[in-house]
Amino acid sequence: MDLLIKNGTIVTAKESFVGDIAIKDGKIVCIGTDLFVDAKKVVNAFGKLVLPGAIDVHTHLAMPFGGTVSADGYLSGTRAAACGGVTTVFDYPIQRKGRGIVETVQERKDMCDPEACVDYAFHCCITDLNEGSILDEFEAAVDFGVTSFKCFLVYKKEGMMVDDGTLVRILKKAKDTGAITNIHAENPDVIDLNISQFKAEGKTSAWYHYLSRPEYVEAEADKRAVHWAKAVDAPLYIVHMADKEGLEAAVAAKREGYDIYIETCPQYLEFTCDVYKREDGRNFVCSPPMKNKESQEALWKAIMDGSIDTVATDHCPFQSYEKDWGKDDFTKIPNGCAGIENLYPYMLSKANEGKISFNRAVELCATNPAKIFGCSQKGSLTVGKDADIVIYDINKDVTISVDNMHSDYDHTIWEGIKVKGYPVQTYVRGTLVYDEGEFVGTPGFGEYVKREPKK
Template identity: 40%
Template sequence: MLIKNGIVVTSKNCEQKDIRIKAEKIVEINYNLSPFLDEEVIDAKGKYVIPGVIDSHTHFSLHSRGTTSIDDFYSGGVSASLGGVTTHIDFADIEDGSLMKGLESRLEETVNSVIDFHFHIVIDDKFNPIKDDAQLQEIKDFGISSLKAFTTYKGLYMISEDKWEPLFIKAKENELIVAIHCEDDEIIQRNVEEFKKEKKLGVQYHPDIRPSIAEAEAIRKVCEIAKKVKATIYIVHLSSKEGYETVKAFKSKDFDLLVETTPHYLLLTKDKLKGSDGRLYLMTPPLREKEDNEALWQGIRENVIDVVATDHCAYSKKQKLMGTDSLDIFPGIPGVETLLPLVYTYGVKNGLFSINKMVELLSTNPAKIFKLFPKKGVIEKGSDADLIIFDPSIKEILNDKNAHSNAGYNPFNGFEVEGMPVTTILRGKVIVKDREFVGEKGYGKFVKAEF
């Protein structure tokens, strides 16, 4: 396969070149390449050719609270591929105290995957980082690069304070990153009791029950510990100005602090929770204010935020209508399909940063952080031929009908985007052609981290 006449975009430059693909890999990048006899040629004139997007935070087939999120590894992957995502990093929960058992269970669910995948392994408070140290080596040997831990959800996922330091030490010894959901549980539980008394548990009160200060305080605590032992940590879904100011204060302080945010925290506000469809916009952490959006965009510009991912966790409207209040409505929204067009439109087209910076945020940085680079996240000889042909001239208004998640609604309904992926190529195979999915079940495979 030969892709001709496109503007090849990496995190460093933009240049009109041709790309030759053979046996799943990029084998040649140069000017004015001539096609071989019978070689398939794709003309990308007037379009960008960019590395496949890596969404480093998705929840396909999430099993929680007696239900399962509506997008599985097939439907979620189809939606992702139509948005130019070629690899996603999902989650595998520890099972019966075993990290590998949890991972093996999740791998069984990926049989119909249409895009490539990797996993973070979620630990709970039963996991003892000292006693279970051998398990960390085991998952590393398998090709896993990260753990996921929580400072909230006591009794379910929350890690006790006395375990954070040994966890960071053992993760560091095994070259693993600890990805952390940061909200201070004590602040939240205090607010829950107070709001229960006042009968203020509707979705519109969710941002008050889980306020920005809870995020900032949890970030401060884990950063202090990580700094002490010089561990690498990754803050997931940063949502607030207070949280941003806290990570900014710790950035470049003798340890590797990596930070992720999402399109919904960049573009949506808590006003969505006040409408008749408020339940559809409930996620954790909650949506916040316009000033929080602006601070997070600034965080990208200042290189404090390293990655934009989605936290795609889709539930149908029927599922979202279950539950009585903000404490038991299923939290999460779809987003994997709209990641690229939203970041391009509201980041690049708005002049906040370059298209090269966009590639860094969506492809190169997640590949490097989770040790999938240079196999993924870059356009260079020898890398996987994961490519997007992106047409910057397409204008479209996002709505429920042009979204492909099984959720049946688009949280960015009414947002105008300028620029869309028209072709998605995964390991040399076209899986989206002319904006139509043409991939096949089972083509997606696990990508090992390379240490």
């Protein structure tokens, strides 16, 4: 054997038990108690939890936006992922007019291959059907391992929005090819109306970013997306759910038996819209924005009762001087916040505090993402699957700071947040990439995950 992890409490989505895990050639080959096997390396995990690596299915690395590019590229973003216990990262290349899906993804794959510190996969954002030729390419994209396509119901002026007719065509084609449609749901016309009014009135602080995109702006689009998915009986994955009303509509559809999945993000679970009243409120500007306390409580309720399927980050950080572009005009603030290194520590801390179980944290951050997005070798500690493993010390408390994170940004919205317990080692396919606060992996070690279509 290459590696034997002994005496740890193995945590899956369904159970927890003390045991050993034997690993060879990057795969889990045996799980049991008191395994007597020869191994090149033995790790004693006594008193610690042994977890499947997290899968962050929502990141924007090296993403052009708002006149700049997100602060984390593929190297720093995946390095930070490894140091937070995330062993697979999904990125969102954006298809543009005249470009194909595979062409768009291949370009990003070529960028990622030499830099990735953990394994990686891609969704693809569809912004133009190119007179229908993009729909004809769905099957080729699925064969390439891209089995999810994102639509924006917002960013109309930026040329990224799809209208309802286009959305329905994508939903149908995705269903026919075994893919799933991801949705960013907000109403652009109402946002533009609100922005125009606020700017005319000289209301330009970060607080008005939230007021221009309040609960009802997201809720209307959530409900519209759910309506069309139900109408054509196609799978739908709603990204970064942040509002109570839209959440309730999606949950109701799930209970009716429709193939609807709901993602939320740690920032919506930790912060409310009150952050936009802070002096540094512009640093928290993302879309959708953090919402009110009622929505936050609804999200936590759905986390606890199983209605929310995944937690991911929408990781898209910018430097503080770039956020400062909007100090006097919220419309000039690049939208996005950090989170990739904080995802697993935050959710596991909530488990350590007793808010949810460790099994539920694993389900939300590893097992469900793997199932929904066709990562058959990822997401659980199972014989035959990739040895993507995190060792977690329940007694290691950490105060998050930009100084102890591993990204390239110069600030974080998580500054000063204390988490109870912390990952101490991360293994990707049996190889140690993070050890006691230090990245010890190799850029380019990460492999492309070719995903499987929905059956």
